Amino acid sequence: MIDNEKINEYISKFLEESAGKPSELYDPLKYTIDSGGKKIRPMLAYMAADLFGSDLQHIHPIAASLELFHNFTLIHDDIMDKSPLRRNKPTVHIKWNENIAILSGDAMMIIAYKALEKLPPHILAQVLPVFNQTALEVCEGQQYDMNFENLPSVSIPEYIHMIKLKTSVLIAACLKMGAIAAGASQSDADNLYEFGVNLGIAFQLRDDYLDAFGDEKVFGKKTGNDIVTNKKTYLLIKALELAKDHDANELHSCLNKQTINAEVKIETVKSIFKKLNIDVLTENEIDKYYNISTEAIQKLNVPTEKLLPLRKLAEDLMNRKS
Amino acid sequence: MIDNEKINEYISKFLEESAGKPSELYDPLKYTIDSGGKKIRPMLAYMAADLFGSDLQHIHPIAASLELFHNFTLIHDDIMDKSPLRRNKPTVHIKWNENIAILSGDAMMIIAYKALEKLPPHILAQVLPVFNQTALEVCEGQQYDMNFENLPSVSIPEYIHMIKLKTSVLIAACLKMGAIAAGASQSDADNLYEFGVNLGIAFQLRDDYLDAFGDEKVFGKKTGNDIVTNKKTYLLIKALELAKDHDANELHSCLNKQTINAEVKIETVKSIFKKLNIDVLTENEIDKYYNISTEAIQKLNVPTEKLLPLRKLAEDLMNRKS
Numbered sequence: 187m188i189d190n191e192k193i194n195e196y197i198s199k200f201l202e203e204s205a206g207k208p209s210e211l212y213d214p215l216k217y218t219i220d221s222g223g224k225k226i227r228p229m230l231a232y233m234a235a236d237l238f239g240s241d242l243q244h245i246h247p248i249a250a251s252l253e254l255f256h257n258f259t260l261i262h263d264d265i266m267d268k269s270p271l272r273r274n275k276p277t278v279h280i281k282w283n284e285n286i287a288i289l290s291g292d293a294m295m296i297i298a299y300k301a302l303e304k305l306p307p308h309i310l311a312q313v314l315p316v317f318n319q320t321a322l323e324v325c326e327g328q329q330y331d332m333n334f335e336n337l338p339s340v341s342i343p344e345y346i347h348m349i350k351l352k353t354s355v356l357i358a359a360c361l362k363m364g365a366i367a368a369g370a371s372q373s374d375a376d377n378l379y380e381f382g383v384n385l386g387i388a389f390q391l392r393d394d395y396l397d398a399f400g401d402e403k404v405f406g407k408k409t410g411n412d413i414v415t416n417k418k419t420y421l422l423i424k425a426l427e428l429a430k431d432h433d434a435n436e437l438h439s440c441l442n443k444q445t446i447n448a449e450v451k452i453e454t455v456k457s458i459f460k461k462l463n464i465d466v467l468t469e470n471e472i473d474k475y476y477n478i479s480t481e482a483i484q485k486l487n488v489p490t491e492k493l494l495p496l497r498k499l500a501e502d503l504m505n506r507k508s
Numbered sequence: 509m510i511d512n513e514k515i516n517e518y519i520s521k522f523l524e525e526s527a528g529k530p531s532e533l534y535d536p537l538k539y540t541i542d543s544g545g546k547k548i549r550p551m552l553a554y555m556a557a558d559l560f561g562s563d564l565q566h567i568h569p570i571a572a573s574l575e576l577f578h579n580f581t582l583i584h585d586d587i588m589d590k591s592p593l594r595r596n597k598p599t600v601h602i603k604w605n606e607n608i609a610i611l612s613g614d615a616m617m618i619i620a621y622k623a624l625e626k627l628p629p630h631i632l633a634q635v636l637p638v639f640n641q642t643a644l645e646v647c648e649g650q651q652y653d654m655n656f657e658n659l660p661s662v663s664i665p666e667y668i669h670m671i672k673l674k675t676s677v678l679i680a681a682c683l684k685m686g687a688i689a690a691g692a693s694q695s696d697a698d699n700l701y702e703f704g705v706n707l708g709i710a711f712q713l714r715d716d717y718l719d720a721f722g723d724e725k726v727f728g729k730k731t732g733n734d735i736v737t738n739k740k741t742y743l744l745i746k747a748l749e750l751a752k753d754h755d756a757n758e759l760h761s762c763l764n765k766q767t768i769n770a771e772v773k774i775e776t777v778k779s780i781f782k783k784l785n786i787d788v789l790t791e792n793e794i795d796k797y798y799n800i801s802t803e804a805i806q807k808l809n810v811p812t813e814k815l816l817p818l819r820k821l822a823e824d825l826m827n828r829k830s
Contacts, residue, residue: 204644211651262614266607285588285654288610292584293647295614299621300640307633311625314632318622322526325615329533332607 188242193228197250204297214278214290215297218257221273227252230357231364233495234378237488238368247304248313248363254298255317256356259324261291266332295321305367313363320359327352339426340418346387354386377485381496384479389503391472394419396507398456399465404507410452416441420471421464425455428462476504510564515550519572526619536600536612537619540579543595549574552679553686555817556700559810560690569626570635570685576620577639578678581646583613588654617643627689635685642681649674661748662740668709676708699807703818706801711825713794716741718829720778721787726829732774738763742793743786747777750784798826 201219205212228249235245263269264277265287271277279287302310302317330348334340340348361378370378396405397412398421412419429437437458440451459465479500483493523541527534550571557567585591586599587609593599601609624632624639652670656662662670683700692700718727719734720743734741751759759780762773781787801822805815 206644206648208648208651208655210655211648262610266610286651288584288588289647289651289654292614292617293644295617296640296643296647299636300644303633303637303640307629310636311629311632314621315625318618318625321618322528322615322622325611325618326528326530326533329530329608329611332611333530333532 188229188232190225190229193225193232193249193253196246197228197253200247200250200301201254201297204300210282210286211290211293214261214282214286215257215294217275217281218261218278218294219254221275223253223257223273225253227256227356227360230360230382230499231367233499234361234364234370235368236495237378237486237492238365238370238374241368244305244309244367245364247301248367249360251298251301251317252356252360252363254294254301255321255324258291258294258298259328261287261294263328265291266328309367312366316359316363316366320355323351323355327355334418340423342420342423342427345418345420345423349390350383350387353390354383357386357389358382371487374486374488377482380482381479381500384475384482385500385503388472388475388479391420391468391475392504392506394421395465395468395472398459401507406508410448410456413452413455414448420468421459422455424467425459425462425464428464429458433458433461472504476500510551510554512547512551515547515554515571515575518568519550519575522569522572522623523576523619526622532604532608533612533615536583536604536608537579537616539597539603540583540600540616541576543597545575545579545595547575549578549678549682552682552704552821553689555821556683556686556692557690558817559700559808559814560687560692560696563690566627566631566689567686569623570689571682573620573623573639574678574682574685576616576623577643580613580616580620581650583609583616585650587613588650631689634688638681638685638688642677645673645677649677656740662745664742664745664749667740667742667745671712672705672709675712676705679708679711680704693809696808696810699804702804703801703822706797706804707822707825710794710797710801713742713790713797714826714828716743717787717790717794720781723829728830732770732778735774735777736770742790743781744777746789747781747784747786750786751780755780755783794826798822 197219198216201215205215231249231252232242232245235242260272261278264272265279265284269277270280275281277287278290282290299317302314305313327348327350330344331352334345334348358379359382361382362375365375365378394412397409397419400409402409411417412422416422425437426434436454440446440454440458443451480497483496486493519541520538523537527537553571553574554564554567557564582594583600586594587601587606591599592602597603599609600612604612621639624636627635649670649672652666653674656667656670680701681704683704684697687697687700716734719731719741722731724731733739734744738744747759748756758776762768762776762780765773802819805818808815
């Protein structure tokens with residue numbers, strides 16, 4: 187199995203080859219790619235390919251393309267969300283400026299497509315539609331996310347749809363594109379996509395859960411940030427749906443107060459969450475999507491022992507505490 | 509030869525098929541495409557293809573892709589340039605907001621790539637590298653253009669390089685991609701690219717010329733806008749290069765005065781341009797690139813009479829008064 191260092195090396199080398207002048211356009215790309223990240227998406231493409239073959243030459247460009255696309259979304263999302271920091275470093279629009287962030291994000295997306303040039307025509311023709319559809323859906327997810335901020339209420343199905351588009355479809359596309367490039371059958375590729383979409387939803391719900399109920403020592407950062415910012419997470423949407431009478435009043439009062447101590451707000455909202463059983467309900471929902479995902483890989487037409495790395499990854503993501 | 513209406517019809521239909529929800533993401537795309545534009549780029553792809561074959565089915569997606577990409581650049585450039593109007597209508601970031609303009613521009617670019625899915629694999633594999641390279645160069649051109657605004661001086665070669673990247677390479681790619689899709693040889697495709705790049709530079713220089721020396725009645729809008737905004741056009745760069753003593757002082761004084769009547773500024777700068785022969789020098793430069801472009805099409809391996817539409821287009825663009 188390929189390691190993180192090799193992945194980084196390939197992507198950095200490809201970016202170096204593709205980048206020209208002026209430096210104002212290309213420096214932010216190198217800065218973003220060099221700033222780390224877990225490289226989960228390329229890793230998934232390699233893992234999927236490993237199920238069907240061992241020749242990595244077609245997987246490298248796909249893995250690079252997906253990671254470059256993911257980084258393009260980070261640059262543009264950070265402008266839209268006005269985020270000052272990413273991976274503990276200033277975001278591109280802060281370190282340079284908004285125009286440079288828009289344009290270098292555009293260039294990052296083009297370079298993501300450029301990586302696909304390295305594929306043989308028959309593989310290119312199969313993966314390009316998956317890539318395009320996914321890329322559009324990721325934009326849709328970001329637009330829904332922005333819309334939700336201005337809506338008085340959002341339903342659970344609407345929320346699940348948004349996180350599916352914004353996060354899960356790219357995870358799923360990594361697996362599917364890796365599989366296609368390794369010569370998988372259509373049904374195996376589709377089942378891996380199913381696995382990825384549902385694992386992605388479970389992953390995002392786990393994120394929501396940890397922000398409220400994570401152990402700060404293990405979580406590595408302060409919990410409760412979503413609560414302080416009134417972020418419409420699965421937890422808050424579910425709580426607003428279930429809260430009645432006194433709980434509902436207290437919850438709405440917490441959300442609407444302009445001047446409330448952050449610690450008090452976190453404690454109050456968390457105690458309402460607990461009272462309404464939101465922690466258990468969220469864990470149940472996570473389990474639901476996790477189970478759908480593991481069912482999907484059982485349908486794969488590959489020897490059971492080959493599935494171990496994917497199963498382990500799914501378990502690790504589910505049991506993660508940070 | 510295909511007409512403008514058919515081109516519009518194909519692109520609108522393709523956009524309609526590709527667009528989903530939410531409407532905040534896709535409405536700005538339809539708004540931009542429906543707002544007109546001369547459709548020069550698709551037309552060039554069809555004209556190039558016409559030289560080598562008559563089957564248009566592979567040209568439609570290429571023409572749509574190039575026009576969609578061009579419109580993506582307009583949406584993002586308008587944010588960066590803070591332009592309130594485009595084709596006499598409010599720009600996307602004004603009519604909606606900046607975040608929507610960033611994201612719907614991204615979606616427009618993805619849909620441009622999506623159009624290429626419709627190509628057979630062997631054509632896709634040939635045109636994708638041309639498209640990617642061109643797209644990156646257009647970003648480079650926009651970045652140079654933004655850099656130039658903050659530079660005290662720019663040389664003529666730097667300026668020509670910028671307009672080549674920002675405008676000409678896309679014109680050239682339209683011809684080259686149309687030719688490839690119609691089965692042209694590599695050398696014919698390359699010569700059409702040469703024709704396009706040089707015609708594009710001549711076209712942009714003509715733009716600079718008309719802004720200062722166009723006949724307002726024929727030009728259709730007020731001239732002198734570039735002069736009022738101190739835009740580093742070919743004319744101004746050349747004038748700054750040639751002006752000495754009194755002329756140089758007067759030119760710099762015009763550029764640096766914060767409170768100068770626009771009409772006075774235009775008249776003063778134009779009289780310096782005239783004195784320095786800038787109008788004639790610019791026309792010579794236009795002729796130079798126009799001649800290189802027509803030489804390139806003479807090298808094409810197609811019957812001379814087939815070249816007439818391209819020759820006519822080039823002449824029309826050169827003789828245009830608006």
